[in-house]
Amino acid sequence: xxxxxxxxxxxxxxxxxxxxxxxxxxxxxxxxxxxxxxxxxxxxxxxxxxxxxxxxxxxxxxxxxxxxxxxxxxxxxxxxxxxxxxxxxxxxxxxxxxxxxxxxxxxxxxxxxxxxxxxxxxxxxxxxxxxxxxxxxxxxxxxxxxxxxxxxxxxxxxxxxxxxxxxxxxxxxxxxxxxxxxxxxxxxxxxxxxxxxxxxxxxxxxxxxxxxxxxxxxxxxxxxxxxxxxxxxxxxxxxxxxxxxxxxxxxxxxxxxxxxxxxxxxxxxxxxxxxxxxxxxxxxxxxxxxxxxxxxxxxxxxxxxxxxxxxxxxxxxxxxxxxxxxxxxxxxxx
Amino acid sequence: xxxxxxxxxxxxxxxxxxxxxxxxxxxxxxxxxxxxxxxxxxxxxxxxxxxxxxxxxxxxxxxxxxxxxxxxxxxxxxxxxxxxxxxxxxxxxxxxxxxxxxxxxxxxxxxxxxxxxxxxxxxxxxxxxxxxxxxxxxxxxxxxxxxxxxxxxxxxxxxxxxxxxxxxxxxxxxxxxxxxxxxxxxxxxxxxxxxxxxxxxxxxxxxxxxxxxxxxxxxxxxxxxxxxxxxxxxxxxxxxxxxxxxxxxxxxxxxxxxxxxxxxxxxxxxxxxxxxxxxxxxxxxxxxxxxxxxxxxxxxxxxxxxxxxxxxxxxxxxxxxxxxxxxxxxxxxxxxxxxxxxxxxxxxxxxxxxxxxxxxxxxxxxxxxxxxxxxxxxxxxxxxxxxxxxxxxxxxxxxxxxxxxxxxxxxxxxxxxxxxxxxxxxxxxxxxxxxxxxxxxxxxxxxxxxxxxxxxxxxxxxxxxxxxxxxxxxxxxxxxxxxxxxxxxxxxxxxxxxxxxxxxxxxxxxxxxxxxxxxxxxxxxxxxxxxxxxxxxxxxxxxxxxxxxxxxxxxxxxxxxxxxxxxxxxxxxxxxxxxxxxxxxxxxxxxxxxxxxxxxxxxxxxxxxxxxxxxxxxxxxxxxxxxxxxxxxxxxxxxxxxxxxxxxxxxxxxxxxxxxxxxx
Numbered sequence: 002x003x004x005x006x007x008x009x010x011x012x013x014x015x016x017x018x019x020x021x022x023x024x025x026x027x028x029x030x031x032x033x034x035x036x037x038x039x040x041x042x043x044x045x046x047x048x049x050x051x052x053x054x055x056x057x058x059x060x061x062x063x064x065x066x067x068x069x070x071x072x073x074x075x076x077x078x079x080x081x082x083x084x085x086x087x088x089x090x091x092x093x094x095x096x097x098x099x100x101x102x103x104x105x106x107x108x109x110x111x112x113x114x115x116x117x118x119x120x121x122x123x124x125x126x127x128x129x130x131x132x133x134x135x136x137x138x139x140x141x142x143x144x145x146x147x148x149x150x151x152x153x154x155x156x157x158x159x160x161x162x163x164x165x166x167x168x169x170x171x172x173x174x175x176x177x178x179x180x181x182x183x184x185x186x187x188x189x190x191x192x193x194x195x196x197x198x199x200x201x202x203x204x205x206x207x208x209x210x211x212x213x214x215x216x217x218x219x220x221x222x223x224x225x226x227x228x229x230x231x232x233x234x235x236x237x238x239x240x241x242x243x244x245x246x247x248x249x250x251x252x253x254x255x256x257x258x259x260x261x262x263x264x265x266x267x268x269x270x271x272x273x274x275x276x277x278x279x280x281x282x283x284x285x286x287x288x289x290x291x292x293x294x295x296x297x298x299x300x301x302x303x304x305x306x307x308x309x310x311x312x313x314x315x316x317x318x319x320x321x322x323x324x325x326x327x328x329x330x331x332x333x334x335x
Numbered sequence: 336x337x338x339x340x341x342x343x344x345x346x347x348x349x350x351x352x353x354x355x356x357x358x359x360x361x362x363x364x365x366x367x368x369x370x371x372x373x374x375x376x377x378x379x380x381x382x383x384x385x386x387x388x389x390x391x392x393x394x395x396x397x398x399x400x401x402x403x404x405x406x407x408x409x410x411x412x413x414x415x416x417x418x419x420x421x422x423x424x425x426x427x428x429x430x431x432x433x434x435x436x437x438x439x440x441x442x443x444x445x446x447x448x449x450x451x452x453x454x455x456x457x458x459x460x461x462x463x464x465x466x467x468x469x470x471x472x473x474x475x476x477x478x479x480x481x482x483x484x485x486x487x488x489x490x491x492x493x494x495x496x497x498x499x500x501x502x503x504x505x506x507x508x509x510x511x512x513x514x515x516x517x518x519x520x521x522x523x524x525x526x527x528x529x530x531x532x533x534x535x536x537x538x539x540x541x542x543x544x545x546x547x548x549x550x551x552x553x554x555x556x557x558x559x560x561x562x563x564x565x566x567x568x569x570x571x572x573x574x575x576x577x578x579x580x581x582x583x584x585x586x587x588x589x590x591x592x593x594x595x596x597x598x599x600x601x602x603x604x605x606x607x608x609x610x611x612x613x614x615x616x617x618x619x620x621x622x623x624x625x626x627x628x629x630x631x632x633x634x635x636x637x638x639x640x641x642x643x644x645x646x647x648x649x650x651x652x653x654x655x656x657x658x659x660x661x662x663x664x665x666x667x668x669x670x671x672x673x674x675x676x677x678x679x680x681x682x683x684x685x686x687x688x689x690x691x692x693x694x695x696x697x698x699x700x701x702x703x704x705x706x707x708x709x710x711x712x713x714x715x716x717x718x719x720x721x722x723x724x725x726x727x728x729x730x731x732x733x734x735x736x737x738x739x740x741x742x743x744x745x746x747x748x749x750x751x752x753x754x755x756x757x758x759x760x761x762x763x764x765x766x767x768x769x770x771x772x773x774x775x776x777x778x779x780x781x782x783x784x785x786x787x788x789x790x791x792x793x794x795x796x797x798x799x800x801x802x803x804x805x806x807x808x809x810x811x812x813x814x815x816x817x818x819x820x821x822x823x824x825x826x827x828x829x830x831x832x833x834x835x836x837x838x839x840x841x842x843x844x845x846x847x848x849x850x851x852x853x854x855x856x857x858x859x860x861x862x863x864x865x866x867x868x869x870x871x872x873x874x875x876x877x878x879x880x881x882x883x884x885x886x887x888x889x890x891x892x893x894x895x896x897x898x899x900x901x902x903x904x905x906x907x908x909x910x911x912x913x914x915x916x917x918x919x920x921x922x923x924x925x926x927x928x929x930x931x932x933x934x935x936x937x938x939x940x941x942x943x944x945x946x947x948x949x950x951x952x953x954x955x956x957x958x959x960x961x962x963x964x965x966x967x968x969x970x971x972x973x974x975x976x977x978x979x980x981x982x983x984x985x986x987x988x989x990x991x992x993x994x995x996x997x998x999x
Contacts, residue, residue: 072953095926096940096956226977227924227955259976311931311974 002132002151004109005174007055010080013106013174014053015046017078023104024075027066029059035129036116040066042077055080057132060113060156062267064088065222071102079103082110083178084162086169087265087301088222093169094304095263097225107170109178112152112159117277119154123147158268158281161185168302185266186289188282193330204250210276211249217270217280223260223300230255257283262291262310265301290330294318337462340371340396341454342387344378344403346433351376353437353446359402362451366458370394379409384416391420398426398461402454404433423466425913425984430457452997459996463989467913472963474560475660476904479504481552481843482665484512485531485886486878486893488538490663493897495543499904502545502657503538504552504566506839509614511535512667516597516691518698520886521750522781528700532613539615547655548616551839555662555846556936558964559873560909562659570650572621572629573607578645580617584637585609593625595702598695601710602702607637607646611700619645661900662847664857664869665877665893666840670832671726675735679722679830684803685710687828690721690744693751707759709827712806716762716826719755720810721748722798723768726833737833737854742883744831745772749785751829756789765792765823767812775885794821801828840880848934849874857881867896872966875899914984915965916972918958921945922979925956929971929980937964938971 014026026049030041036058043049062085070077081089086107093100119139120127126142137154139147163185165178192200218224218231231252257280266288270280291298295309295317309317341363345351356374364372371394375383378401390396399422401413406429414424432450440446478494480487483505491501503510514520515535517527538544547566554565588605595604597611606625609617621629621637628634628648638646670689673681681687686709688696699705709716723744729736745768752764771793773779785791796813803809810823836855844851849869850858857876860868867876877896878889903909918929920943930938939959944952958980960971971980972987981987 095924095928097924097926225924225926226922227979228922228977230978263976307931311928 002134003055003057003111004176005055007053009174010055010106010108011049011053014043014049014078017104018046018049022076023078025070025073025077026053027063027070027077027079028053029055029061034127035131036114036119036127042070057112057114057130057137057151058116060272062088062220062222062269064092065220065225067098067103068092068225071098076102076104078106080106080108081167081170082108083164083167084110084158084265084267086167087164087299088267089169089301090304091263091265091301092222092225094301094306095225104172105170107167107173107177109165109175110159110162112155112162114151114154115156115272118156119149122149122154156268156272157188157279158185158266158271161187163266163299169304185285188279189286189289192282192286207278208250208253210278211253212276213249213252214275216273216275217253218256220269220273221256221260222265222267222269223263224256230259253278253280253283257287260284261287262298262308263300264288265299293326293330294323337368337397337464338370338395339366339368339458339461340387340390340394340399341366341369341373341458342378342383342390342399342401342403343372343374343432343450343454344383344401345374345376346404346437347376350403350433350437350450353440353443354432354450355443355447356450358447359432359450359454363400363402363454363458366455368398368462369458371396378403379412384412387413387416388420391417391422396422398422398428398464400428400430400454400457400461402430402432402450402457405429405431405435423468425467426461426464428457428461428464430454455996455999456993459992460989463986463992464984467983469913470911470962471908472558472560472911474904474906474909475562475658476500477502477657477659478661478663478900478904479552479562479564479657479659480663480665480877482512482667482837482878482880483507483510483538483546483548484665484667484878485514485534486667486880486889487512487663487665488531488534489890489893490665490875490877490897490900491538491544492534492541493894494900494904495538495541497897497901497904498543499901500543500545502547502566502659504547504550506549506551507610508549508571508608508618508620509610509616510538510546510548511611511613511615513691514886515611515613516599516694516698518694518701519750519754521746522775522777524750524754528613535613535615546616548618549620550655552843552846553654557658558935558937558961559871560660560903561963562662562873564657564659564662566655566657568653568655570623570652571618572623572626572646572648572650573619574645574647574650575616575618577643578618578641579643580609580614580619581642582609582619583640583642584619584646587636587640589634589636590625590627593622598702599689599692601692601695621646621648661873661875661903663875663877663896663900664840664843664847664849664880665896666837666843666880668834668879668883669837671737671835673725673830673832676725676830678800679725679798679828680801680803680808681830684801684808684828686716686803686808686826687801687830689830689832690747690751691832693829694747697751697754707755714806714826715759718763718823718825719752719765719827719829720798720801720808720812720823720825721752721764721766721829721831723748723766723831724797724833725830727831728769729833737835739833739854739883740772741831741833742772743834743885746775746778746781746885748829748831749773749782749791752791753781753785753789756785756791763792765794765810765825767794767796767798769795769797775887796821798828801825834879834883836880847871847874848936867892867899873903909963911963912967913962914967914982915962916960916967916969916980916982917962918960919979919981920957922977923955923957923975924977924979925958926976928974928976929958932970932974934968934970935964935966937961937966 026043029038030052031054038058129140131138137149161183163183164180264284268281343356343360360372360374418424430453477500480491480503483503494501550568553567557563584607588607590606594600607621695701726736727741730738773782796815798812800811808825812821849871860870875896877893
């Protein structure tokens with residue numbers, strides 16, 4: 002269960018609207034089902050009271066939406082979970098929106114549930130999910146109500162949460178947490194332990210499901226080019242349909258290279274992927290390598306920080322050393 | 336579609352020996368866009384160039400590929416040739432089939448195959464070349480010389496003589512540098528001060544020279560022809576324009592216990608001081624670390640005795656901003672610290688000294704008024720041991736000393752030894768050396784005189800240990816030629832300490848974006864052909880900041896640097912390199928990645944209005960390249976996540992076309 006409730010957020014939003022501090026609120030809105038939550042802009046108390054929700058399915062990271070929303074007049078209120086604040090800072094580092102036009106309220110987060118895991122457990126026909134303490138009560142069409150342990154159905158990114166600390170906000174609701182010593186690189190280590198052939202097979206299997214819907218790109222807070230290379234007719238890869246398996250892999254690998262050093266590991270790419278491809282693992286591998294090569298670096302921890310890939314320090318690893326350590330990082334030939 | 340001409344050079348047998356030039360020309364004739372292809376013995380000769388010019392005219396060529404030597408050799412030649420025939424010089428591409436092909440392959444078939452591939456890549460690139468026009472920028476006709484030693488003084492004098500204003504920035508209260516501390520100079524043995532001070536006076540009086548003494552460069556912006564520099568003029572608590580240099584304050588100051596850095600701490604000066612009698616500017620300076628008035632607010636003796644009223648305890652640092660067309664680094668050297676060489680007992684005995692300290696001990700203006708006396712007891716030393724290469728040529732332990740040869744030590748040690756024997760013939764003088772290196776005009780003769788006429792004991796071998804015992808220094812050494820151990824009871828041991836670049840050079844290099852080697856010497860644009868220019872345009876090198884040098888070499892280099900500066904300042908406009916970065920504003924999202932990696936500070940941002948498809952306008956932050964500052968290194972094109980940054984003449988598209996042509 003979330004420490005902050007919908008009512009508390011609603012009250013804060015109305016208060017700031019009434020005081021004229023902001024003229025719009027970025028929040029979550031219920032879709033067809035409880036778990037089907039979408040981001041939305043509210044501009045009045047009435048709209049908020051009618052549609053604003055906050056529950057265990059409010060995973061969407063609002064930072065990227067601010068690029069578009071800050072173009073409008075006046076300030077906008079945005080609720081940011083700890084992991085969202087890293088993307089928020091990273092976008093500020095890249096000058097992607099005007100900080101003055103945002104009123105950021107930091108909210109604590111107790112992890113967000115993953116509907117896919119629930120559906121895997123109870124099957125199809127989930128009509129709603131309620132949280133009751135550390136349990137999830139799943140309403141289903143066929144089996145009635147099913148009770149699940151909430152902790153077991155959190156999204157992977159939440160189970161290995163990297164930080165409960167807000168790195169940016171104007172106002173904080175509730176208590177701030179700390180950076181967590183998370184096990185988020187364990188999955189990467191598993192991939193590194195594979196032989197190249199196994200790993201190739203793993204990614205081929207995952208990426209072959211890609212339908213090039215571009216959702217990962219569209220949601221990614223690091224993907225904010227004015228014109229995407231994959232939208233460029235001259236690139237030869239702008240079409241959605243892929244002609245061969247090489248092309249679909251290249252899309253994801255190029256994208257991972259593209260956001261390397263700037264990715265905050267927010268995990269939105271995997272959350273939105275309709276094909277359930279663990280895309281965040283590609284990015285996390287880059288983060289792990291960058292940490293190993295240049296010292297630990299968390300994109301977005303600080304506004305204006307220089308990412309190791311666009312910085313030079315005397316302590317930088319020599320290319321030769323990087324090559325020499327390739328074996329322990331999963332490059333060993335079969 | 337381009338109309339491309341291909342010209343394959345034989346370079347005598349340099350290329351034609353391992354590359355079938357006829358076959359290369361034939362193979363490239365059928366490449367897309369190629370309308371003419373031929374070969375010739377020496378493309379760079381007048382006849383070869385005429386052949387290119389004729390072909391351009393006859394076949395209306397829009398681009399040419401010359402398959403020849405490295406573009407570093409003759410690219411400029413062929414660009415001029417093309418321009419003479421009315422073709423834009425940037426429509427010329429060189430396929431390097433000599434250094435990168437014929438010289439490294441042994442058999443004809445491989446060499447020919449590779450030459451064809453390299454030619455195809457160049458053709459693919461020319462197909463995408465666009466005519467480029469270099470921009471022009473005005474030149475600020477003023478030079479900055481950083482460092483006021485003999486190098487800086489000579490450079491400044493030469494530039495000033497040519498009629499250009501020059502500023503010297505010197506961090507100490509006076510110009511003169513290390514040379515002012517020396518006694519005699521080799522190989523002629525004239526007194527250093529006698530030949531240096533006239534130049535100092537010259538510099539002080541020259542109407543084209545401004546001296547900012549007790550000042551440091553704080554910030555450097557801009558680019559060749561248009562540098563803007565901030566200079567911090569440190570507070571000396573004395574009004575420079577009022578002080579007459581009478582020296583009364585330096586005599587009356589009650590704070591007498593300040594180590595005198597000019598005499599390397601071997602005697603004391605006052606808290607208010609003039610470093611030496613011939614200082615330029617001859618102005619007193621108050622040392623804030625020792626002045627009682629500045630530290631406690633009680634004293635004020637100097638202000639009371641100053642008849643000119645020049646003392647100003649409230650003086651603050653002053654920042655001067657000035658524009659320069661060229662900057663000369665002349666930051667000089669220092670002897671290395673002897674901390675890591677405790678085997679010579681430098682820290683244990685006052686009678687173990689460095690050669691620079693020895694200079695002060697024999698200098699008439701030094702702490703002993705020129706009499707050679709031991710620092711410990713003021714007695715005349717009867718046995719002196721000179722140890723060469725202390726910290727130089729230390730390749731076995733680079734953490735201890737320097738791997739390079741300091742170059743000047745052999746000669747000044749010979750000078751010291753000779754002078755001692757000349758003045759005090761009763762003194763035994765030993766010199767321990769690894770090798771004696773004396774290349775230079777009249778240098779070897781000088782050293783032979785020390786050995787043959789003055790009877791200096793030169794011993795090949797190194798000193799292992801110096802142990803102070805009573806009033807003697809026990810010197811343990813090996814004589815390699817006689818293959819025996821030596822034990823010498825010395826009265827004075829003189830260490831020829833290696834020299835290293837001044838500590839101020841590294842931060843300065845960062846400000847100037849000038850490159851340095853691992854020893855912190857400035858690197859030159861080309862070690863043989865451009866020895867006084869830094870790779871950064873508009874930055875020149877003078878003296879030991881570029882490498883160890885003696886005075887004659889320093890002065891030659893100083894004048895050479897001045898000549899380069901004058902050549903630059905003579906121009907009214909500078910023609911830039913058109914192969915610079917440019918940002919596609921429609922794609923740029925203003926993320927600042929390019930700005931962060933740009934080593935030249937060439938990228939700035941502006942908020943620009945863009946017309947949107949729905950007829951509204953949108954304000955966006957986009958990158959802007961200052962083409963005069965950009966050196967075309969291409970870092971930004973790689974860092975740009977959006978692919979908005981590209982390099983003219985080396986566009987991503989062109990390079991991909993080359994790669995495609997090679998991989999086909």
